[in-house]
Amino acid sequence: MLQGRNDDQRVIDDLLDGARAGRSGVLVVYGDPGIGKTALLGYAAARASGLRILRSTGVETEAELPFAALHQLLRPVLASVSALPEPQANALKGALGLSGAAGEDRFLIGLATLSLLAETAEQGPIVCLVDDAHWLDRPSADALLFAARRLDAEGIALVFAARDGFRSPGLPSSRLDPLDAEAAAALLSERAPDLPEGFRARILDESGGNPLALIELPRTADAHSPLPLPGRIQEAYGARLAGLPHGARLMILLAAAETAGDLGVLLRAGAALGIGAEALGVAEHAGFLSLTGATVSFVHPLMRAAAFHSGTFDQRFAVHGALAEALDGQEDQQAWHLAAVALGPDERAATALEKSAERARERNGHAAAATALERAAELTADRSLLAERLTAAAVAAADAGSPERAQGLAERAGRYADDPRSVARLAELRARVAFERGSVHTAHDLLVWGAQQVADLDPVTAGLMLVDAGRNAWQLSDPERLGEAAVRLRALRLRPEDGLDTAVNAVAAASDSLNLGPAGALSGMRPLVEDARRIRQGSYGLRINGAFVAGLVGDFAAQREISAGVVEECRTGGVAGFLPVAYVTLASAELYQGRFRSALADASEGLRIATDIGQPHRTGYLEGILAWVAAVEGDDVRCAELAGLCAEHYAATGIANGLAWAQWAAAMLDLSRGRNVEAVDRLDDVLAGPVRHQIQAVHFAADQVEAAVRAGSPDRAKEPLARFAEWAAAARRDWSDAVLLRCRALVEGGEEHFTAALRLHGPGERPMERARTELLYGEWLRRERRKREARAHLRSALEIFHRLGARPWAERAGAELRAAGEATAPSAAPDRLADLSPQELQIVRLAVTGLTNKEIGARLFVSPKTVSYHLYRAFPKLGVASRIELARLDLGEY
Structure with missing residues (x-):
């Protein structure tokens, strides 16, 4: 019976009842040592x-043995692993460690954990209890938390x-507080009913309501002054240990x-120390150890710490030596015991x-690898080998997502590294840490400096570092730094066989874009697109x-086309690291094409993955795209919320691409609501900052033109019109020529510009732009008192806006249509997709292709049961009752 934990027990009961009913649930129980967490799991x-x-x-x-707890x-x-996707x-x-295969990324391992648990739950509900999760x-x-977030x-x-x-x-969490006075007294009476009253009062006072203290202190408490918990509990265990025979203590x-509790290993090591199996029996009888089959465990986790720290140095030295010999063949554990008995190099x-x-790195255990390499360096006498091991430790720490630790290890390695390659590698590592911390300028400068160190010795390595430096400068909208990277890349005189031609050309084209303007870079950029289209598999970065x-x-x-191919390949193969940036490019393409629901679904999925695998620099970009979708849908609150997050990301990192989307989104919302002065003011202000170098500044030029003209300030339309005209002339695309003609119609007048624009708008190429042209032309015709002609164009605009889910634009078109003499503007046709959540839309679209629930789950990184659940919710929204009926639906492109 647990005293004083009624509310906590109810939470556990609800969680278990939910599992029995087919629902999943997670709870993280926090609390101090001895507060009752283990008892609640019991x-x-x-x-x-x-x-x-x-x-x-x-x-x-055991915290440095990768996947030890997951394996347990x-x-x-594990027999069900074969049922998972390959x-x-x-x-x-x-x-x-069940095969010789190299470890995959942690995201895929987390997904496999989720899938295995889900596969097991197919046979009946399960409960997973993880104690001492802090260790x-x-x-x-990482794997368990990933699975927990997707249950x-x-x-x-x-x-x-x-x-x-x-x-x-x-994840949902709760905290176990100390027991109140009544519950503490009840527990003490239950466990130690015969205590003298004065002693009892002292125990209640010193325990502070800690259940373990209430259980343990009566056995060993004396007249000494109180000690803080859990030190007092550990002291109690130490006192109990002191009363045992030497063999049992050892x-x-x-x-x-x-740490593995391997009975055979303990018996072999004990024999080497001159103690036999009877010592185990004494330890078990004393309430310290529990034997189940061939496994030995401690009755309470704090007993392990008390036992280890109560041993003298010579005893611990002897124990580690005996275990190192007894663990022959178990190389990871043996290595640490060997290190424990090393008194010098x-x-x-x-x-x-x-x-x-x-081995840890091969299994994705980067944190464990960092710790092992750091300890290996401490045992290394050779200076250059020491630097190499510390550098490798720093890289592993960075891979583990511990930038502060990586920075410290890199600084230590720098004291010993003296050859150019090592110096450059450390510069690259420090740049990576700086980037993760949001210091993108510093990261760029470190990469350029490191590339200088090896430019003559290893131009390929220098080239790769400069390409990364160029990418950083592009994200910063920093023409000077990007130009420097491009110049240094050209100076390397790399050969075609070095395989960096495309990357070098990309940096050069990006440099031209920032220094000459987007229009000046287009001719140099087009070959890069064709290069990417020719690659059909792999090479995710280039594509x-x-x-x-x-x-x-x-x-x-x-x-x-390119980004959708990468997304599908990465989803099928479980390659998570590239998915956020692939979703960025896919969702932005869908947004430009007016596929707003697809952009919402893909950006939402990308954001979820970026958050799960720790890519904060992708989240701002994805949030910016989502802010733009919220603006076009007329969700003012969501747009403002996301734009605020983008501003925070920019303040932390200086990366401007997400900010560009967010600021444009706010202006689009103003424009759609008729707040024309606010829209043009906002976009003029945006151009005073780093966004002026981003491609969005080209695309929102048309919005600036419209806002300026509608605000009665046509002079403010001249600069954005010239900016877009220069780019459109270089782009040579029908849709951009059509938008340019629409802008000229607004600024210069002339019906011929509107009609020419409508001829150029391709069917379905950029429907939002066509609808806006139809709307503006209809407005112009109405003002010219040609209402019948106006109504045709306004109806067309309204139908497209309805189809796209562009609510405020549809409202504007409907108001114009009524003003043009149509008593009742047509309502939106029922949209069966509008009520689907982004995840439901993703699942439905994959289900239509004929994929099974398991295949869909593998692609979207959820369990098959979750796929089934969302399909069950989606079917009535779509008016279908089965997959067969679903397959007959035309889900459209939007």
Whole structure:
């Protein structure tokens, strides 16, 4: 019975009942040591009738063994791995050391974890209990948190118990507080009913309502002054240990140092120290150890820490030595025990740790690799090898998402590195850390400086660094820095066989774009698009760069084609790292093409993935696209919220692309609402900042023209008209020529500009632009008192705006149509897609192609049960009852 935990027990009961009903739920229980987290998990296990229980416990001394905790949790269900999609199965088996395959990215391993849990739940609901989550190894924590954030309708309850410091953003959590006086007294009476009254009052006072203290202190408390918890509890365990025979104490110390609880290893190590199996029996009888089959565990996690720290130096030294020999063949654990007995430079231990780090990296255990390499460096006498190991540790720390740690390791490595290649590698690493921290200017300068160090010795490495520097300068809208990178790249005189031609040309074209203006760069950019279109598989970076350039030259069909191919390939193969930027280019192409619902779905998915895998520099761009969609849909609140987030990202990083979308979105919302003065003022202000170098400044020139003319300030339309005219002349695209003619009609007058524009607007190429031309022409005709002609164009505009979901524009067109003499403007036709959430739309579109729930789940990184759940919700919205009926629907392109 748990005292004083009624509310917490109800939360657990609700979670378990939800799993039984097919709903998934997550809870992170926080609390101090001894506060009752483990007991609450025990309650969950006791109440989990009808649910399969999977358990794992983080171990402090096992935190550097990648996927140790995940393997412990999933071990009972690993037979089902073969049912997963092949990329997921391979990733998980590689991570858990079940195959020789190299580890995949952590995103795919997290997805495989989700899929395996969902596959297991197909046989009945399950509950996963993870104790001491603050001690989970980082890769296990990443995989479990990823799965937790995507649980939906699988019938899985997942409960973490952790101390403060365990980060679980976005997950429901609760905190266990100390027991109140009544509950504390009840617990003490239950566990120690015969205490003298004065002693009892002192225990209640010193325990502070901590349940473990209430249980343990009566056994060892004395007249000494109170000590803070959990120190007092650890002291209590230490006192209990001191009363045990020497052999039992040594066996408990062995168990504390041997994290896997392998009975055979403990017996072999104990024999080497002269103690036998009877010592285990004494430790078990004393309430420290528990034996289940061939596994030895501590009754409470704090006992492990107390046992380890109670040992003397010579005892710990002997224990580590014995375990190093007993673990022969278990190389990762053995390496750490060898390191523990190294009293100075020790190349055997250092090499063992280096090999362990390499295995950890192959399994995506970058944090563990960093720790192993750092310790290996401490045991290294050779100066250059020491620098190499510290540098590798810094790279691993950066890969693990720990920029501060990476920075510190890089600085230490810099004290020993003296050859140019090492110096350049460290500069590249420091640049990466600076970028992650938002110091993009610093990152650029470090890359340029590092490239100088190896320009003569290794021009290819220098070229790669300068390409990255150019990309940073482009994102900063910094013409001077971008021009410098381009000049230095040309000076390297790279050969065609170096394979950097496309990247170098991209930097040169980007430099021309910022220095000469977008129009001046178009001729140099077009070949990059064709290069990207010819690549049919792999080379994600080159293809995404090509798609981005396609957007710069106004070829949105090519942009969408290339980026959609990369997205599909990455989704099918589980390659998460490129998905956020691929979704950026895909969603922006869809937005330009008027496919607003698709842009919303893809940008939302990209944002979700960018958040999950930690790509903060992509989130601002995706939020900017979503702000633009919110503006065109007339969602003022959402648009303002997202624009504010973009401004925060820009303030932190200086990266202007997301800001450009957000500021344009705010102006578009003003324009659609008839706030013309505010719109033109806003866009004029935008051009005073870094956005003037972004391609959006070309595209919103037409909005500036319209806002200025409608605000009664045609003089303010001259500059944006000239800006767009220069770009359109270089772009040579029908849609841009049509928009230019529309702008000329507004500024110069002349019906012929409107009619010529409508002839150039291709069917479906950019429907939003066609609708806006129809609207403005209809308005002009109405003012000319040609109402019947006006109504035809206004109806056309209204129909397109309705179809696109451009609500404020449709309202404007409807008002004009009524003013033109149409008593009732046509209402929007029922839109079966409008009520779908972005995720439901993604799932429905994949289901229409005939993919199974499992295949859809693999592509969208959710479980098949979640796919089924969202289809179930989508069917009535679409007016269908089955996949067969769904396949007959025309879902359109928008």
